[in-house]
Amino acid sequence: GFPCCLNLDGGIVSVDAAGEWNVEGSVWCLYDRPVGSVSAAVSECWAHEQGFPCCQKATEILYTENGKNWSMENGDWCGI
DSSP: OOOBOSOTTSOOOEEETTEEEEEETTEEEEOSSOTTOOOHHHHTOGGGGGTOOBOSSOOOOOEEETTEEEEEETTEEEEO
16 A cells, blocks of 8 residues: 655645545655545646646646646646
């Protein structure tokens, strides 16, 4: 299994049936809270439908396609 996230105020990198995921120290971790308690902003993120995370802090628009804004965090594309 995966460890529980220690920083409960950290961002959410991905969401699936197992729960809310983040990366701490280059290791994937799960938040210890019930599945379905995802915040509205994360659960409604359009980028998840395309297999990408939502930007946690990036606000600079690097690319726009079909009205969707993209940026980069940690070397990966993310949706704004």
